[in-house]
Amino acid sequence: MDIEKLDREFVWHPFTQMLNWESEQNIIIERGEGVHLYDINGNKYIDGISSLWVNIFGHNNKELNDAIKEQIDKISHSTLLGLANVPSIILAQKLIEIAPKNLKKVFYSDSGSTSVEIALKVAFQYFKQKGVKFRNKKKIIAATSAYHGDTLGSVSVGGIELFHSIYKPLLFDTIRIVYPYCYRCPFDLVHPNCELRCAVEAEKIIGFHADESCALIIEPMVQGASGIITMPAGYMKKIERACKDNDVLLILDEVATGFGRTGKMFAAFHEDIHPDAMCVAKGITGGYLPMAATLFTKEIYDGFLGNYEDNKTFFHGHTYTGNQLAASAAVKSIELFKKYNLLYEIKPLISHFEKILEEFKFLDVVGDIRNIGLMAGLELVKDKQTKEAFEQKERIGHKVILKARDMGVIIRSLGDTVVIMPPLVIDKQTLDTLLSVVYDSIKSIQS
Numbered sequence: 001m002d003i004e005k006l007d008r009e010f011v012w013h014p015f016t017q018m019l020n021w022e023s024e025q026n027i028i029i030e031r032g033e034g035v036h037l038y039d040i041n042g043n044k045y046i047d048g049i050s051s052l053w054v055n056i057f058g059h060n061n062k063e064l065n066d067a068i069k070e071q072i073d074k075i076s077h078s079t080l081l082g083l084a085n086v087p088s089i090i091l092a093q094k095l096i097e098i099a100p101k102n103l104k105k106v107f108y109s110d111s112g113s114t115s116v117e118i119a120l121k122v123a124f125q126y127f128k129q130k131g132v133k134f135r136n137k138k139k140i141i142a143a144t145s146a147y148h149g150d151t152l153g154s155v156s157v158g159g160i161e162l163f164h165s166i167y168k169p170l171l172f173d174t175i176r177i178v179y180p181y182c183y184r185c186p187f188d189l190v191h192p193n194c195e196l197r198c199a200v201e202a203e204k205i206i207g208f209h210a211d212e213s214c215a216l217i218i219e220p221m222v223q224g225a226s227g228i229i230t231m232p233a234g235y236m237k238k239i240e241r242a243c244k245d246n247d248v249l250l251i252l253d254e255v256a257t258g259f260g261r262t263g264k265m266f267a268a269f270h271e272d273i274h275p276d277a278m279c280v281a282k283g284i285t286g287g288y289l290p291m292a293a294t295l296f297t298k299e300i301y302d303g304f305l306g307n308y309e310d311n312k313t314f315f316h317g318h319t320y321t322g323n324q325l326a327a328s329a330a331v332k333s334i335e336l337f338k339k340y341n342l343l344y345e346i347k348p349l350i351s352h353f354e355k356i357l358e359e360f361k362f363l364d365v366v367g368d369i370r371n372i373g374l375m376a377g378l379e380l381v382k383d384k385q386t387k388e389a390f391e392q393k394e395r396i397g398h399k400v401i402l403k404a405r406d407m408g409v410i411i412r413s414l415g416d417t418v419v420i421m422p423p424l425v426i427d428k429q430t431l432d433t434l435l436s437v438v439y440d441s442i443k444s445i446q447s
C-alpha cells in the first residue's frame, strides 16, 4: 500500500494549493514524542509550530494519554443538549478559575471558529433582548487584518484579503478599527512618539458607532494569522476603556494566545483586561483533541434567562459540544500547568528565546522581528531600507520552510513571515537547534 499515493488520490488539504501538493514531496506523520514528530520513513523533526499552535506539553505525553485512557473506559461521548457530563463540568470550573475574574459562564464548542460564532451571536442577541433602547446595536466592530476563523461569521469579522475577499458577497457588514502594525504603521508614525494614534482613532470610531454596535472583537496583544503582529503597550487598555464607555461588548479572541502561549495564561493579563466574552480553543486540550469554549460574564448570561415562551434561549449547540474525551484532556492539561508551575518555569526560556531572536537582525532579508512569549514572527523583505516586500509568486516564506524541513524542522510561514511557535515544554538545547536551523534556512535563500 502506497500511503502517499492514497493521500494524493483522496485528501484535499486545508489552506493548500493542491496542484503544488501533488508535485511536491510530502511528509506523512506517523507518531510523535515530546517536541518531535516522526514520519512514516522514520525521519525525525522538531515540531517548530506546535502542530499549528496547539501543542503545549509535547506529543504522546504520558499524563495526558492516561487521562484520556481513563475516560475512554467510562464513556467517550454523550450529548450536552439536555444532559450534563462530569469532565465538562470540572473543566468549566477550571476555566473560570484561570480566566479573567469577571468571566463566569462557559459555553462549549469544537473549534476556534465556532467559539467566535458563538460570541458574535450572543452579543447580537443580548442587545436584542435588552430592550428597545438598544435595538440598533446590531453591528460588530473588528480590526484590520484580523483572523477569527474560517466559517462565514468569523470570516465576516476577519480582515485578511488573501483569505477573505472572495467571500465578500456572503458576509455581513462590519466596522473597522486599525490594528497596530508598527513596522508598517498605517499613520506613518513611529512608536512611542506616535502617542498611539491608532488607539486614538479607534476610540473615535467606537464612540461614533456606539449606538449601532453590539460588540468589538479583537486578538489581544498579538494578531496570529496576519503575521504575528504584536501590539504596542497601552493599545489594548485603551480599546477596553472605549468599549466600556460606549456600552460595546468586548470580545477577546484568545484562540491563539490562550494557555500560556504569550507567557501568561491568557494575553488579557498583560494589561489586566476584563472582557465581556473570551474565545478559547487551540491549546485548550494541550493540542490533543478538538475543543473550544466561549466564556461570558454573568450579566450576559442573565440576559438570556426567561420563560421558555419568551424565546430568550440561546438556540445554538454543536453535536460534539462538551465531549468527554476532549474535556478530560483539557482538565489534565490545566492541571499540568499548575503541577509543573509551567508559566513560572518558562520565563528564563522566553528571555533566552528573545535574546537569540535578536540575532536574526543580522540577516539581510529579515525586516522585522516580532515576539510575545514563545510566539515569534520574522517578516522577510526584499529590501530592508525601503521595506519592499517580495513578490507573492516568489513564495519566499515557503522556500524557507522547505529548507528547514530538510534540516529536520517543521515550521510554517504566513506569507513572507516565518513563524516560530514551539511547544511550551521545549528544552533550551532543542530550542537552540530549532532557531539555528531557521537561521540557516533563511540565510540559504538570501541571494
Ligand SMILES: *Cc1c(COP(=O)(O)O)cnc(C)c1O
Pocket (backbone or CB within 6 Å): 110, 111, 112, 113, 114, 116, 147, 148, 149, 150, 219, 224, 225, 253, 254, 255, 256, 257, 281, 282
Ligand atoms: C486559529 C484561530 C481561529 C480559528 O480556530 P479554528 O480552530 O481553526 O477554527 C480563530 N481565531 C484565532 C485568533 C486563531 O488563531
